[in-house]
Amino acid sequence: MNEKWEDEKPDASESPKNKASLTLAGTVEKIIPPIDPRDPEKAQIGVQGADHLYREIRVDNRLTNEKGEEVGLQPGSEVDVTIEADEAALRPLKPSVSSSDTGTNDDQEKRP
Numbered sequence: 001m002n003e004k005w006e007d008e009k010p011d012a013s014e015s016p017k018n019k020a021s022l023t024l025a026g027t028v029e030k031i032i033p034p035i036d037p038r039d040p041e042k043a044q045i046g047v048q049g050a051d052h053l054y055r056e057i058r059v060d061n062r063l064t065n066e067k068g069e070e071v072g073l074q075p076g077s078e079v080d081v082t083i084e085a086d087e088a089a090l091r092p093l094k095p096s097v098s099s100s101d102t103g104t105n106d107d108q109e110k111r112p
Helices: none
Strands: 019-032 042-047 056-060 078-084
Touching: 042 078
Parallel strands: none
Antiparallel strands: 019 042, 019 078, 042 056
């Protein structure tokens, strides 16, 4: 039941132009030691711009630097959280309605 995801490295021939992406700012809130010493520690990251109940994510605190060395994040570090998707995973969105389209005025009182 302890399912491990294998790190997927992008194909070098794959161009970033083929993917849609969103990058959000995050902060490493804390490092969580493993219960089982054979498991990696986790980094809890607070993601700015995420919904309230989904602001924290926990990931293995194992990264690889440009020298190929295994490294980990430190609490308080600023990080980027990037979500990428292939074109096949995307769908068109309906245009959002702005206040100018609806004839409402931002100065008017909003209903509860």
